[in-house]
Amino acid sequence: MDKKYEKSLHIVGRLGLLIGISFMLGIPAITCASFDVWPASVGEVLTVGGSLLLVFLPTALAEVVSYTPVLGSSAYITFLTGNVLNLKLPCVINSHSLTGTTQGTDEGDTIASISVAASTITTTVIIIIGVLLLVPLEPILTSPVVSTAAGYLLPSLFGGMVLSFANENCGEYIAKGKNLVMILPIILVFIVNAIYPLSGKEGFAVLGCMVVNVLVAWVLYKKGIIKMIPKEKASKEEKAE
Amino acid sequence: MKFLEIMNSPLLFILVELGILYVLLFCGVTLFRSYRHGVEIGLTKQQLKTAITSSVIYSIVPSISIVVGLVSLSTAIGIPWAQFRLSVVGAVTYELMAAEMAATGAGYESMAELAASAEGASLAGTVMFVMSIGILAGCIALLLFGPRIIEGVSGLRSKHGEWGALMTGVLSMAIIEAFLPMQLVKGPVFIAVVATSIGVTLLQVLLVKVTGWKWWNNFIMAVTLLVGMGSSLLWLQLLG
Numbered sequence: 001m002d003k004k005y006e007k008s009l010h011i012v013g014r015l016g017l018l019i020g021i022s023f024m025l026g027i028p029a030i031t032c033a034s035f036d037v038w039p040a041s042v043g044e045v046l047t048v049g050g051s052l053l054l055v056f057l058p059t060a061l062a063e064v065v066s067y068t069p070v071l072g073s074s075a076y077i078t079f080l081t082g083n084v085l086n087l088k089l090p091c092v093i094n095s096h097s098l099t100g101t102t103q104g105t106d107e108g109d110t111i112a113s114i115s116v117a118a119s120t121i122t123t124t125v126i127i128i129i130g131v132l133l134l135v136p137l138e139p140i141l142t143s144p145v146v147s148t149a150a151g152y153l154l155p156s157l158f159g160g161m162v163l164s165f166a167n168e169n170c171g172e173y174i175a176k177g178k179n180l181v182m183i184l185p186i187i188l189v190f191i192v193n194a195i196y197p198l199s200g201k202e203g204f205a206v207l208g209c210m211v212v213n214v215l216v217a218w219v220l221y222k223k224g225i226i227k228m229i230p231k232e233k234a235s236k237e238e239k240a241e
Numbered sequence: 242m243k244f245l246e247i248m249n250s251p252l253l254f255i256l257v258e259l260g261i262l263y264v265l266l267f268c269g270v271t272l273f274r275s276y277r278h279g280v281e282i283g284l285t286k287q288q289l290k291t292a293i294t295s296s297v298i299y300s301i302v303p304s305i306s307i308v309v310g311l312v313s314l315s316t317a318i319g320i321p322w323a324q325f326r327l328s329v330v331g332a333v334t335y336e337l338m339a340a341e342m343a344a345t346g347a348g349y350e351s352m353a354e355l356a357a358s359a360e361g362a363s364l365a366g367t368v369m370f371v372m373s374i375g376i377l378a379g380c381i382a383l384l385l386f387g388p389r390i391i392e393g394v395s396g397l398r399s400k401h402g403e404w405g406a407l408m409t410g411v412l413s414m415a416i417i418e419a420f421l422p423m424q425l426v427k428g429p430v431f432i433a434v435v436a437t438s439i440g441v442t443l444l445q446v447l448l449v450k451v452t453g454w455k456w457w458n459n460f461i462m463a464v465t466l467l468v469g470m471g472s473s474l475l476w477l478q479l480l481g
Contacts (some may be wrong), residue, residue, distance in 0.1 A: 005278060013387065064386070074271075
């Protein structure tokens with residue numbers, strides 16, 4: 001990636017994030033000033049939010065470390081706008097899969113940013129429509145059928161994403177046998193979860209799986225089980241066949 | 242003034258809509274810059290269009306489930322703050338839990354009890370600050386370490402040739418490895434929904450191969466989500 005462009009990505013991303021944080025804290029501050037409902041003290045905020053911080057601080061940090069390598073520079077806009085797991089990550093992975101690009105490359109990074117921006121605009125507009133139509137839509141949205149189905153978003157999502165992950169695409173290479181890497185980490189997650197429930201700690205599980213993936217990939221690559229074939233060569237072989 | 246009167250006040254609506262406008266602006270700028278850069282580095286118009294259309298179409302179904310969350314969240318913390326939290330940083334699962342934890346942290350049984358109480362209004366600012374601060378850690382960590390992580394990954398790739406490509410290529414697999422088993426252990430209905438989604442995806446991939454309808458690729462995820470979520474109603478009757 002062009003260094004100048006890379007630098008500008010970080011500057012714009014960080015600036016965008018800083019302005020976003022200003023809104024997150026500025027809106028409560030202006031509301032407090034206008035209605036005279038300031039917290040009694042910093043201590044009150046910490047007391048009320050203590051348990052929340054204890055639960056979400058480690059998870060939030062783990063999510064940044066785990067998801068940023070997949071998101072690339074789109075991480076800035078992703079973490080600013082939230083809904084990372086149910087929206088932004090699937091969009092990025094789906095787009096990479098459909099365009100034959102991969103993260104860690106300039107092309108993959110650009111596709112990720114485009115996907116996240118397009119996804120966020122869509123979601124924001126739908127939420128605005130939801131707010132405008134909240135009264136007439138409420139009976140439908142709170143109906144048992146919709147509420148029940150909405151509760152099964154994640155299993156539908158991960159079922160649908162299995163094929164996006166199970167491919168041999170590796171940027172400019174085809175990685176024959178790459179999918180074998182997934183077997184051991186999945187087994188480990190089942191075992192660890194049986195001993196120590198991982199619910200709510202998935203960010204840490206992702207981090208652990210990344211480490212295991214690299215180790216397993218290294219062993220399989222060195223043993224010749226995973227073969228890296230340049231895409232140009234692979235397509236020539238395909239045509240010859 | 243009561244808690245929900247503050248949380249549904251015109252002032253808060255205006256402030257939140259300004260925040261939302263900023264988010265849309267930031268996304269627009271990112272989309273424009275990335276698209277232009279994509280053309281410069283040789284990505285085809287078709288690839289760029291695919292990234293946009295597939296993301297837009299996929300995002301519709303999960304966004305509707307966010308609106309479902311908006312309904313329940315708005316009854317607890319008012320419409321504008323719920324809209325802001327679900328558009329900026331938050332996620333449905335986090336926000337509902339965060340609102341409840343803020344209320345219990347303040348000594349109330351639930352957010353509903355806090356909202357109904359006479360003293361609840363004085364806690365409006367505290368609740369809003371707590372919900373923001375609780376989720377800021379990720380943004381701050383990204384501000385501090387983001388460039389190092391991002392440059393580290395692309396550096397690994399460029400320095401180590403084909404091993405670098407493989408190493409970075411297997412990182413994203415960790416997401417499905419960590420989350421799929423967590424869904425499967427939740428019970429037979431969850432397993433059936435996962436299996437349905439895999440089946441529906443396979444059928445659509447087959448459809449594209451047989452008919453040559455490449456445009457359908459953009460709809461695969463959205464259709465899978467709809468059918469998967471809808472199938473839960475059937476599986477609940479049969480297995481629940």
